[in-house]
Amino acid sequence: MSNNLSQILKLSIPERILLVEAIWDSIVKENDQKNTYQLSDDQINFLEEEIAAYGKDPEQGSTWEEIKNRIKNKR
Incomplete structure (x- = not known):
């Protein structure tokens, strides 16, 4: 992970913002899928x-x- 982090930190600020947005979107999507609830x-x-x-x-x-x-x- 530290190798990945060092590569991420070399990205420009706009690129890092896009990466953070993509990560956040993936978290929301995964959370939505796990927290679906079906009524009986x-x-x-x-x-x-x-x-x-x-x-x-x-x-x-x-x-x-x-x-x-x-x-x-x-x-």
Whole structure:
């Protein structure tokens, strides 16, 4: 690795920036591939039911502000 590093350090600044961008992109891509998560059929069904219930009565439920306040008040 030290041999590679010495070669990298000989690159111009624009070349090193391009290299860093390429490395960063590869990290993001690899991370995205490893962290994919598939919902189970039960989870999908639950979410579909919740969406349908919301569609029938959007006023039912709580706002984000109400939820935060309930959590804060439990402490």
